Amino acid sequence: MAIPPGTRLGPYEVIAAIGVGGMGEVYRARDAKLNRDVALKILPEAFAADPDRLARFTREAQTLAALNHANIAQIHGLEEHPPLRALVMELVEGPDLSQRIAQGPIQFDEALAIARQIADALESAHDQGIVHRDLKPSNIKVRDDGTVKVLDFGLAKAFDGAGATTPSSMSPTLASPAVTGVGMILGTAAYMAPEQAKGKSVDKRADIWAFGVVLYEMLTGRALFEGETTSEVLAAIIMREPDLSTLPATLPAPVRQLIGRCLIREPKLRMRDIGEARLALAAPGSGDVPAADAGPARPQRAGAARWVAVVLAIALAATGFALWRGTTAAPRRGVIRYEVRPPDGTALALDSRPNLSVSPDGSTLVFAGRVEGTSRLYVRTPDDLMPRALPGTEGATHPVISPDGRQVAFFAGAVLKRASFDGAVSEVISLGGETDAPRRGVTWLTNDTLVYSPLGVSGLFSIASTGGTPRPLTTLDQKKGERTHRWPEALPGGKAVLFTVGSLASPDSYDGSTIEAVDVATGARTVVLQGASSARYAATGHLLFVRGASVHAVPFDVDRLTTSGTPVQVLQGVNGDSTTGAVHFSVAADGTMAYTPGSAQGGSNRLMWVDRTGMAQAIPLPRGLYFDPRLAPDGTRVAVAWQTASAGSSDIWVSDLTRNTFTRLTFSSRASTPVWSRDGKTIYYAYIEPTEQKTTIMRKPADGSRDEEPVVVLGARVYVQDVDPTEQWALIDYTPLNYVGDVMRVALKANAKPEPLVSTKFDDLEATLSPDGRWLAYVSDETGRFEVYVRDMSSGGGRWQLSTMGGEEPHWSGDGRQLYYRNSTKLMSVSVGGQGALNPQAPAEVFDGVHDFRSDSGLSYAVDPKGGRFLMIRLSDESAVSSIVVVLNWFDELRRLTAAR
Numbered sequence: 024m025a026i027p028p029g030t031r032l033g034p035y036e037v038i039a040a041i042g043v044g045g046m047g048e049v050y051r052a053r054d055a056k057l058n059r060d061v062a063l064k065i066l067p068e069a070f071a072a073d074p075d076r077l078a079r080f081t082r083e084a085q086t087l088a089a090l091n092h093a094n095i096a097q098i099h100g101l102e103e104h105p106p107l108r109a110l111v112m113e114l115v116e117g118p119d120l121s122q123r124i125a126q127g128p129i130q131f132d133e134a135l136a137i138a139r140q141i142a143d144a145l146e147s148a149h150d151q152g153i154v155h156r157d158l159k160p161s162n163i164k165v166r167d168d169g170t171v172k173v174l175d176f177g178l179a180k181a182f183d184g185a186g187a188t189t190p191s192s193m194s195p196t197l198a199s200p201a202v203t204g205v206g207m208i209l210g211t212a213a214y215m216a217p218e219q220a221k222g223k224s225v226d227k228r229a230d231i232w233a234f235g236v237v238l239y240e241m242l243t244g245r246a247l248f249e250g251e252t253t254s255e256v257l258a259a260i261i262m263r264e265p266d267l268s269t270l271p272a273t274l275p276a277p278v279r280q281l282i283g284r285c286l287i288r289e290p291k292l293r294m295r296d297i298g299e300a301r302l303a304l305a306a307p308g309s310g311d312v313p314a315a316d317a318g319p320a321r322p323q324r325a326g327a328a329r330w331v332a333v334v335l336a337i338a339l340a341a342t343g344f345a346l347w348r349g350t351t352a353a354p355r356r357g358v359i360r361y362e363v364r365p366p367d368g369t370a371l372a373l374d375s376r377p378n379l380s381v382s383p384d385g386s387t388l389v390f391a392g393r394v395e396g397t398s399r400l401y402v403r404t405p406d407d408l409m410p411r412a413l414p415g416t417e418g419a420t421h422p423v424i425s426p427d428g429r430q431v432a433f434f435a436g437a438v439l440k441r442a443s444f445d446g447a448v449s450e451v452i453s454l455g456g457e458t459d460a461p462r463r464g465v466t467w468l469t470n471d472t473l474v475y476s477p478l479g480v481s482g483l484f485s486i487a488s489t490g491g492t493p494r495p496l497t498t499l500d501q502k503k504g505e506r507t508h509r510w511p512e513a514l515p516g517g518k519a520v521l522f523t524v525g526s527l528a529s530p531d532s533y534d535g536s537t538i539e540a541v542d543v544a545t546g547a548r549t550v551v552l553q554g555a556s557s558a559r560y561a562a563t564g565h566l567l568f569v570r571g572a573s574v575h576a577v578p579f580d581v582d583r584l585t586t587s588g589t590p591v592q593v594l595q596g597v598n599g600d601s602t603t604g605a606v607h608f609s610v611a612a613d614g615t616m617a618y619t620p621g622s623a624q625g626g627s628n629r630l631m632w633v634d635r636t637g638m639a640q641a642i643p644l645p646r647g648l649y650f651d652p653r654l655a656p657d658g659t660r661v662a663v664a665w666q667t668a669s670a671g672s673s674d675i676w677v678s679d680l681t682r683n684t685f686t687r688l689t690f691s692s693r694a695s696t697p698v699w700s701r702d703g704k705t706i707y708y709a710y711i712e713p714t715e716q717k718t719t720i721m722r723k724p725a726d727g728s729r730d731e732e733p734v735v736v737l738g739a740r741v742y743v744q745d746v747d748p749t750e751q752w753a754l755i756d757y758t759p760l761n762y763v764g765d766v767m768r769v770a771l772k773a774n775a776k777p778e779p780l781v782s783t784k785f786d787d788l789e790a791t792l793s794p795d796g797r798w799l800a801y802v803s804d805e806t807g808r809f810e811v812y813v814r815d816m817s818s819g820g821g822r823w824q825l826s827t828m829g830g831e832e833p834h835w836s837g838d839g840r841q842l843y844y845r846n847s848t849k850l851m852s853v854s855v856g857g858q859g860a861l862n863p864q865a866p867a868e869v870f871d872g873v874h875d876f877r878s879d880s881g882l883s884y885a886v887d888p889k890g891g892r893f894l895m896i897r898l899s900d901e902s903a904v905s906s907i908v909v910v911l912n913w914f915d916e917l918r919r920l921t922a923a924r
Contacts, residue, residue, distance in 0.1 A: 099112060
């Protein structure tokens with residue numbers, strides 16, 4: 024039965040229907056407790072009315088809920104509100120694989136990247152004894168960043184129920200005559216293994232068959248088994264050998280062989296472990312087996328012998344690699360994965376800084392969690408059954424455990440601190456500046472020295488862990504276009520530190536950054552690797568680094584500080600923030616790996632309406648990274664800078680909030696800070712050159728009816744903050760390469776020179792005009808932290824400080840009688856109503872829950888000119904991660920993956 028929007032099942036409110044199938048109707052719903060969207064799969068009435076089948080389904084669903092893998096859509100729970108019963112599942116955005124295949128063959132490299140993730144998901148589930156049973160393209164989604172999610176894992180068996188007499192409507196997607204018991208046919212006809220099509224019991228080899236069919240379809244863009252009816256398709260599967268002659272002629276022989284092994288009709292002769300497929304896909308261009316030997320179908324003894332030889336060769340190669348590594352190659356103990364969840368009511372703090380650390384011996388895990396907007400550290404030691412809060416760590420980010428495993432260093436606002444696990448906390452150094460200023464990494468050397476990056480645009484400093492005088496360790500080379508040194512990582516012995524060098528040309532993307540090493544004693548720098556970020560050292564002799572949402576490994580000589588060989592991807596689906604280069608993973612010297620699953624757009628966000636009570640309502644726009652939201656004067660449209668999968672590039676898009684349209688306005692990939700004219704017909708914005716030494720203020724009709732035109736060129740990094748009512752001049756944040764900003768205005772005409780409005784030795788920025796153009800609000804750090812000030816723009820002059828305990832992002836109400844600003848996570852309001860005079864009252868809190876996911880321009884919310892609500896940037900579902908994955912003996916897997924290459 025159809026469920027109308029607004030229906031509630033416990034904490035879940037139905038938003039809209041998004042699909043229907045034999046296993047139930049699927050709805051998008053809002054989780055009021057965790058403030059996220061989920062998928063509700065409403066169980067069919069006939070199914071839910073059978074107590075025995077429902078009990079069996081519940082037991083099976085509990086097993087499936089234990090699956091936690093970056094490429095598997097997770098089951099969150101089971102809601103029972105008779106007569107409705109629903110499975111609560113992770114909501115995965117993006118097209119499913121069937122939609123991609125319908126457009127034609129997928130390019131080889133992309134198809135293999137997708138196949139590897141599918142194989143990884145299957146392997147993880149098979150290792151826990153769980154078989155999918157209904158693997159098909161429509162159950163596989165591919166997100167914009169390339170991350171694959173396999174849906175409905177194991178639900179075929181869950182719906183089946185051992186020994187149940189099941190009507191055909193309960194088959195996931197297949198309509199066929201019902202067969203009871205073992206003879207029940209479950210699955211989708213075109214992807215069934217022959218034994219499944221015959222109604223026989225199945226195991227993981229049925230998934231391997233389906234995997235082969237899916238890979239074939241990705242590479243060819245056509246179905247492997249076709250027929251006018253379901254019966255004809257089933258007959259083709261049971262009676263005919265798969266025809267692989269239509270595979271691309273250029274397909275490497277190992278991949279052709281892999282598909283053939285997956286599609287052997289006799290289960291006993293078929294590939295037995297999907298892990299073999301994952302290894303084969305790790306090096307698709309290798310091997311000397313000719314394509315002509317890729318016979319799919321008629322398995323013969325000679326063909327089987329050839330594959331035994333290939334597998335044996337791989338095993339011998341891995342053994343040889345282990346012997347070559349000598350003492351560093353520990354005996355295989357078996358890779359074990361488990362998850363660590365924060366305490367109830369606590370969310371993982373997935374900000375723009377790494378959120379976890381593992382002690383060198385792998386016994387202790389520390390992570391940052393958040394409760395009611397405040398982050399703190401949680402620790403799990405061998406003596407802890409559950410993570411416990413570490414007292415005195417409020418506001419903590421980026422923990423790093425000391426070499427002896429007894430203490431943790433972390434940032435807390437404007438202070439670098441250290442804490443012992445018995446609860447003692449002390450300050451190492453006050454970093455100065457605004458509490459929310461970006462701190463970009465800390466590492467702990469074996470000589471009890473901390474190396475840290477105090478700001479988003481600074482070099483590295485070092486200081487004793489007990490405090491003292493910091494000394495600079497690295498200096499930015501602006502002639503080389505260096506913007507930042509961040510994410511330091513101590514190497515064994517503490518003589519050198521790895522770090523990421525970010526460039527002026529790519530301030531919001533770090534995949535193209537450089538990893539360097541600095542000698543702690545001399546300050547000498549060595550380039551280690553290009554096109555990588557967030558380096559870690561693995562005791563196997565590998566350098567680990569990040570590209571996108573994946574961790575790669577390359578052999579590394581720790582004495583010479585050099586890499587060799589070809590990097591290999593060793594871990595997929597790691598949560599991070601592409602705009603800062605932060606990635607949430609840590610590796611211990613004993614081979615323990617811990618990471619937060621997700622994507623490189625873990626910081627991805629969405630736009631939401633938030634009322635004065637803090638209640639939020641999502642705006643139906645695509646996922647991505649949103650910056651600089653600006654509402655049109657009538658409040659019906661929003662202009663926003665939108666960064667998609669191409670990290671570091673953004674364009675201006677306009678959404679009509681009444682018609683739910685979303686239209687691209689600019690095509691420069693370097694556009695930011697859109698500002699509306701007072702009549703709502705024109706949008707002004709900044710086009711910043713890659714060197715950040717030149718900015719062009721552009722203007723374009725808001726409806727896109729004409730091309731954009733340059734207005735004025737300025738020799739610095741500039742953000743457009745406002746345009747005066749007559750459109751004669753623009754209010755700008757003017758930031759030269761010394762990164763100390765000034766508030767200026769510039770005439771909107773060619774060759775105009777900016778004139779200062781607020782220009783001091785302090786950082787003055789985020790300026791905005793009152794609706795009548797008389798009052799200028801801005802922020803300055805002249806007191807040591809950012810506060811909100813107002814100047815009189817009339818001839819009379821005058822200046823007032825409106826915030827009292829810190830403030831940023833001032834915005835005027837539509838009538839000019841209120842000035843709003845952000846104090847950390849709190850939205851504050853100051854009444855300034857009066858007859859021609861500023862009469863500021865004491866600041867009052869509106870609500871707590873402003874998320875600071877802003878760009879350098881300092882814009883993360885807008886005020887509805889009609890009053891009563893706010894347009895805010897909030898975390899998207901991509902960031903709703905609930906657990907940390909811990910992998911024991913991960914070095915065994917690392918050696919296997921790098922040996923396969």
